[in-house]
Amino acid sequence: DGGITQSPKYLFRKEGQNVTLSCEQNLNHDAMYWYRQDPGQGLRLIYYSQIVNDFQKGDIAEGYSVSREKKESFPLTVTSAQKNPTAFYLCASSRSWAETQYFGPGTRLLVL
Amino acid sequence: DQQVKQNSPSLSVQEGRISILNCDYTNSMFDYFLWYKKYPAEGPTFLISISSIKDKNEDGRFTVFLNKSAKHLSLHIVPSQPGDSAVYFCAASEDDKIIFGKGTRLHILP
Numbered sequence: 400d401g402g403i404t405q406s407p408k409y410l411f412r413k414e415g416q417n418v419t420l421s422c423e424q425n426l427n428h429d430a431m432y433w434y435r436q437d438p439g440q441g442l443r444l445i446y447y448s449q450i451v452n453d454f455q456k457g458d459i460a461e462g463y464s465v466s467r468e469k470k471e472s473f474p475l476t477v478t479s480a481q482k483n484p485t486a487f488y489l490c491a492s493s494r495s496w497a498e499t500q501y502f503g504p505g506t507r508l509l510v511l
Numbered sequence: 512d513q514q515v516k517q518n519s520p521s522l523s524v525q526e527g528r529i530s531i532l533n534c535d536y537t538n539s540m541f542d543y544f545l546w547y548k549k550y551p552a553e554g555p556t557f558l559i560s561i562s563s564i565k566d567k568n569e570d571g572r573f574t575v576f577l578n579k580s581a582k583h584l585s586l587h588i589v590p591s592q593p594g595d596s597a598v599y600f601c602a603a604s605e606d607d608k609i610i611f612g613k614g615t616r617l618h619i620l621p
Contacts, residue, residue: 434611439520439613441611441612442600487552489554490554491554499545499557499560500557501557502554502555502556503554
């Protein structure tokens with residue numbers, strides 16, 4: 400089955416700790432995206448990648464980092480610089496840039 | 512400054528009736544519009560889309576209408592079913608980005 404997987408489903412972060420959220424797709428999509436959803440907010444773009452080995456900052460990139468070493472994978476690291484990391488994180492991919500995006504199931508990050 | 516606005520945070524509709532979700536946008540350069548449906552603790556799923564060259568697109572119980580002069584689009588669900596209870600996101604795209612609205616929570620009442 401083709402799709403997007405995110406792991407883990409729930410992630411707990413201690414103060415001052417970096418954590419990495421996984422996103423994998425087997426849809427052969429070129430573009431991948433990371434969004435953050437907070438209660439009462441829409442989806443806000445953190446980072447995006449139009450093609451492997453390339454990525455760009457979105458609207459709220461501060462405190463986050465990404466890599467795109469493989470087409471299938473786009474991990475997101477929430478660094479200790481992100482002061483309000485508690486949110487639902489969604490990964491998406493699309494065949495090419497700005498085409499219809501398909502989303503993974505999400506990872507909920509909680510701070511201990 | 513919100514470029515895509517869903518002004519109703521929630522909507523309640525009787526089962527079997529029509530649900531109408533509205534979305535307004537400010538950027539006349541948007542050329543493609545999408546609706547996504549999201550259940551709690553899950554990723555959004557793509558529902559239906561419409562290109563700016565059309566004013567209507569229909570897929571089963573779901574119809575999206577686009578009024579370019581008013582910069583307004585709406586999603587109609589007929590008839591509404593219990594499984595339609597979810598948050599619906601409107602999104603708009605131009606060449607280099609897709610922008611999402613804040614969502615409207617739809618409650619289908621028995």
